[in-house]
Amino acid sequence: xxxxxxxxxxxxxxxxxxxxxxxxxxxxxxxxxxxxxxxxxxxxxxxxxxxxxxxxxxxxxxxxxxxxxxxxxxxxxxxxxxxxxxxxxxxxxxxxxxx
Numbered sequence: 001x002x003x004x005x006x007x008x009x010x011x012x013x014x015x016x017x018x019x020x021x022x023x024x025x026x027x028x029x030x031x032x033x034x035x036x037x038x039x040x041x042x043x044x045x046x047x048x049x050x051x052x053x054x055x056x057x058x059x060x061x062x063x064x065x066x067x068x069x070x071x072x073x074x075x076x077x078x079x080x081x082x083x084x085x086x087x088x089x090x091x092x093x094x095x096x097x098x099x
Contacts, residue, residue: 008042009090016084037083040074046090047072061085 038046047057047068054068061068061082071078078086 012087040072044072
């Protein structure tokens with residue numbers, strides 16, 4: 001099933017919120033999307049849609065351009081902390097009307 005990139009951001013943020021609730025011992029519903037990382041292509045598309053360069057993104061997530069490039073090229077997945085920052089940033093930076 002294909003989803004627009006904006007939907008991916010919301011789904012991943014929802015998944016992170018569910019994991020936090022689970023750690024707190026709160027009841028949760030689990031979906032297959034909770035355990036799916038965004039693909040390198042999805043991460044690149046989200047960054048571009050928000051109008052950020054790799055260098056600008058790296059500054060916003062306390063990293064460097066080579067890390068962003070490696071993640072977007074599939075050399076390795078983003079760490080949990082960086083993924084959380086990425087998805088929060090994209091939610092905040094997502095252009096109005098592109099849900």
